[in-house]
Structures are given as C-alpha cells and as structure tokens.
Amino acid sequence: MSEKLSDPIIERVEARVYTVPTDEPEADGTITWDSTTMVLVQAYSGSSVGIGWTYGAAECGAVVQNTLAPLVVGQSALDLGGRFDAMVKAVRNSGRQGAIGYAISAVDIALWDLKARLLDLPLHRLLGAVRDTVPVYGSGGFTTYSEARLAEQLGGWAHGQQIPRVKIKIGESWGTNPTRDLARLRQARHIIGDDVELFADANGGYTRKQAIRIAHRAADVNLHWFEEPVSSDDLAGLREVRDAVDADVTAGEYGFDLTYFRRMCDAHAVDCLQVDASRCGGITEWLRAAAVAASHGLEISGHCGPHLHVHVAAATPNLRHLEWFHDHVRIETIFFDGTLDPSGGVLRPREEPGNGLTLREADAAEFRIA
Numbered sequence: 001m002s003e004k005l006s007d008p009i010i011e012r013v014e015a016r017v018y019t020v021p022t023d024e025p026e027a028d029g030t031i032t033w034d035s036t037t038m039v040l041v042q043a044y045s046g047s048s049v050g051i052g053w054t055y056g057a058a059e060c061g062a063v064v065q066n067t068l069a070p071l072v073v074g075q076s077a078l079d080l081g082g083r084f085d086a087m088v089k090a091v092r093n094s095g096r097q098g099a100i101g102y103a104i105s106a107v108d109i110a111l112w113d114l115k116a117r118l119l120d121l122p123l124h125r126l127l128g129a130v131r132d133t134v135p136v137y138g139s140g141g142f143t144t145y146s147e148a149r150l151a152e153q154l155g156g157w158a159h160g161q162q163i164p165r166v167k168i169k170i171g172e173s174w175g176t177n178p179t180r181d182l183a184r185l186r187q188a189r190h191i192i193g194d195d196v197e198l199f200a201d202a203n204g205g206y207t208r209k210q211a212i213r214i215a216h217r218a219a220d221v222n223l224h225w226f227e228e229p230v231s232s233d234d235l236a237g238l239r240e241v242r243d244a245v246d247a248d249v250t251a252g253e254y255g256f257d258l259t260y261f262r263r264m265c266d267a268h269a270v271d272c273l274q275v276d277a278s279r280c281g282g283i284t285e286w287l288r289a290a291a292v293a294a295s296h297g298l299e300i301s302g303h304c305g306p307h308l309h310v311h312v313a314a315a316t317p318n319l320r321h322l323e324w325f326h327d328h329v330r331i332e333t334i335f336f337d338g339t340l341d342p343s344g345g346v347l348r349p350r351e352e353p354g355n356g357l358t359l360r361e362a363d364a365a366e367f368r369i370a
C-alpha cells in the first residue's frame with residue numbers, strides 16, 4: 001500500500017437514523033408510504049467532518065456502526081479505493097444487496113466528502129469535473145395526488161422554476177386502473193404545455209403487453225421517458241417494451257453492483273441506465289457503473305437524492321440528468337444548509353470544500369429515531 005504515516009486518518013464514523021413524515025400520503029404504482037427514513041453517516045478526521053447518507057431501512061445504521069465503521073476507522077482518509085474494497089469483501093457472507101449495500105454506499109459518500117474537505121477542494125473538482133451545471137427533472141406526481149395538487153407541483157416545476165422535464169407516477173394499484181393512469185398523463189401534459197418533456201414511472205406495475213398498450217393509447221401525450229414499465233427484474237420484458245414504444249425505457253434504480261448493471265446493459269433492456277449512488281456502492285461504484293453504461297453506448301441518470309449526486313454527476317461524462325425528487329428535496333432542504341436551486345432545470349455544484357452542505361443539527365433532531 002502507498003498509504004503514508006502522514007496521511008490524515010479516519011478517526012470516527014457515526015450513523016444516525018431519521019424518519020421524516022411526508023407532507024401528504026404518497027403512492028406510486030406498487031407501494032404506498034407516509035414517511036421516509038434517512039440514514040446519515042458522519043466521518044471525522046481532525047476538525048473535518050464528511051457527510052453521507054442513504055434513504056433506506058433503519059437497520060442500515062446498525063450495519064454502519066457494527067460492521068463497516070471498524071473496517072475504516074484508523075485507516076487513511078485518502079485511499080478510498082482501499083476503504084471501499086475492504087467493506088465489500090467483508091460483507092461477502094452477509095450479502096451486499098439491500099440494507100448492507102445501502103450502508104456501504106452512505107459510508108463511501110461520507111468518505112469522499114471527508115477527503116474533499118481535508119484537501120480543501122469542492123468534491124466535483126476532486127473527482128474531475130466535466131461540466132459546470134447538472135441537468136435535473138422534477139419528480140413527484142404521486143398517484144395519491146388530487147388534480148389540484150398535481151397542477152400545483154408540475155406547474156411549479158415547469159412554469160415557476162422553468163425545469164424543462166417532469167415525471168409522474170403511473171401504474172396505479174399494480175396496473176389495475178389504466179383509465180386513471182391515462183387521464184393523469186393527459187392532465188400532466190395539459191398542465192406543462194407542449195414544450196416540457198413528460199416522463200412516467202410505473203415502478204414495475206404493468207405486465208409487458210399492458211405497458212405497450214398504455215404507451216400506444218397515450219401516443220397523444222408524447223411520452224419521453226417510460227421508467228420500469230415492467231419489473232426491473234424482467235430484462236426480457238423491458239427489452240420487449242423498449243422495442244414497441246417511442247419513449248425511452250429506463251430502469252436501474254435497484255442496482256447494487258456492477259454485475260447488475262452489466263446484465264441490464266447486455267440485455268439491451270434500457271435506453272438510459274438509472275443509477276443510485278446511495279444504493280449501488282456510493283460515489284466509488286457510481287463512477288464504475290457509469291463506465292459500464294458508457295461501454296454499451298448508454299447515458300446514465302441519477303435516481304433520487306439530488307444533493308448526494310450532484311458533484312459526482314458533474315464529473316460523469318455520460319450523464320443525462322438527475323432526479324429532483326419531491327420527498328428527498330424536502331428532507332435535504334430541512335436537514336442541510338447549502339442546498340441548491342433547480343431554476344432553469346440545472347444545478348450548479350457549490351464551490352465550498354466537500355459537498356458544500358452543513359448539517360442543521362437542531363432542525364434534524366426532531367426527526368431522529370436512532
């Protein structure tokens with residue numbers, strides 16, 4: 001190892017768990033929820049503190065404290081490849097999919113923020129920026145929303161903030177209400193006008209032929225992006241839908257390692273690969289997933305958690321955009337100083353060291369559960 005005795009050392013890693021109620025009941029095609037749990041990781045070295053997080057089960061916090069922290073504490077805060085490798089190898093028998101992978105992701109994101117702060121560099125500069133601004137799309141449009149609420153949210157993004165692309169949820173109740181899905185797509189198109197791109201996410205709620213029929217019946221709304229029309233586990237089904245519809249078919253938000261992404265790309269299942277750094281293995285694995293996609297001629301789009309993605313997105317050559325997701329924007333705005341403005345449809349990464357965010361301890365405290 002090239003690590004030097006003079007390297008800054010990771011002295012302490014802590015996890016906290018917060019549960020934040022949504023502003024109203026929410027649902028997509030296949031699940032309903034009324035709160036979101038965030039597992040926040042803080043990594044300490046000297047007077048610097050790196051921040052990372054994931055939106056996952058509260059159990060991620062125990063994985064960080066009991067399994068991952070002992071692997072990285074006392075080690076160099078600079079050689080993050082080594083830290084990532086040690087975490088992945090240590091969980092072989094427990095399995096990387098699910099909460100353990102989410103926990104690894106949050107630690108990796110915190111360590112990258114810590115390293116950037118130690119080196120006094122904005123994180124996107126440490127990673128090697130390829131762009132000054134990062135495109136986003138507004139994302140929400142839950143199936144539980146009233147017409148008035150949908151109009152307020154989509155209109156706010158499209159006309160208020162001038163974000164040129166927005167996404168709604170369809171596939172209501174496992175695809176059992178296609179009439180309302182189609183009505184909501186038309187309503188969304190009416191709200192945003194002709195010049196804003198319309199995206200829809202079925203969260204795997206349809207069967208293959210059902211998804212194709214929906215897309216054909218919705219031809220008049222000019223759907224640009226059709227996310228998880230069928231389960232993301234059904235690679236042949238994604239391919240079948242992709243071959244039959246005009247919209248880009250997309251998936252990948254549950255990807256937890258490079259093999260997952262390679263299989264999805266090899267199956268020609270998607271037009272754009274979705275990757276979530278808070279699930280797939282943090283910033284370290286995001287960059288490698290982007291390389292897998294690039295080798296298949298594909299762009300990637302960041303799933304959720306816009307403030308944990310924006311710096312690495314600025315350093316990803318084949319990035320399409322990030323998801324400006326209602327629930328996570330709301331939480332990140334409550335929890336951090338330094339959050340970004342999506343006006344014009346782009347985020348500009350902050351130039352302060354690290355991710356440029358500061359935890360608002362007092363505001364977060366009321367939501368803490370562990």
Ligand SMILES: [Mg+2]
Pocket residue numbers: 201203227228253
């Ligand atoms: Mg989705």
